[in-house]
Amino acid sequence: MIEEFMGYQRPNGEVGIRNKIAIISSVVCVNHVVQQIANKVKNTVPITHPLGCGQFGPDYSNTLNTLIGLGKNPNVFGAVVVGLGCENISSRLIAKNIKKSKKPVEFFDLQEVKGGSPAAIEKGTILGNRISEEARELKREPFDFSHIVxxxxxxxxxxxxxxxxxxxxxxxxxxxxxxxx
Incomplete structure (x- = not known):
């Protein structure tokens, strides 16, 4: 019986079985942009949700911590976080907290990109491809099962x-x- 698995070592010591790039929406308003970026960049997973605007208290904290946690997941190599620019749960805050896991993370807000959604999709695709190229360089290694969560x-x-x-x-x-x- 095999007593190890092939995985990817993360800079923070965790091990992932997959090596995905997360394209994360900070607010419902940019879900379409996030989906389009994910369609154009290989090895991505779009993370969209129906929230992010006008949240406060535990509702705000739960959404924020969920998005950060998804970006920090060991199966995620790195992330691109997309915001609109006026929401409570900012792309900057999500990215800052994901970076604590020492993963490559980029972020931007659609309202700061000249050219609207098409330009934002192009920008996100460029950022996603850059991280995806880094991810392709990482090779799987054998790990014992104590690394499985x-x-x-x-x-x-x-x-x-x-x-x-x-x-x-x-x-x-x-x-x-x-x-x-």
Whole structure:
């Protein structure tokens, strides 16, 4: 039985199985721009959401921390954060916090780009391609299972998941623990 997996070492010591570039929307208003950038840059995952404007208190904190956490995920090599420029949850703040994980991060606001959405898509594509080129240079290495972080959530069991998905997740979890994870 194989007791290691192939992964990507991150500068902060974490290990990812994937090596994606996150294109992150700080606010709903730029979701289309983020999606278009992700369509043009290889190996990306668009992270869009219906929030970011007029949030405060726990609502603000939860959205901000979720976006930062997604950018810091070990399966993410680097990120491009796109904002509109007037939202509470700024692209700058998200990028600043993702950078704490020592990943390459770029950010900009659509309102600061001359030429509107088409120019913003072009700018984001250039930034995304730059990070994607860096990501291609990183090679997979073998790691033991102690580096695996497995997140599980039961979104509500039904008759099928109760006899299929739940037992499968249990088996995988047991094996990871058996190998030191």
């Amino acid at each position: 497995l997140g599980l959530e039961c979104g509500g069991s039904d008759s099928i998941s109760g006899i299929s998905a739940n037992p499968a997740l249990g088996i995988i979890s047991d094996r990871i623990v058996k190998f030191g994870g």
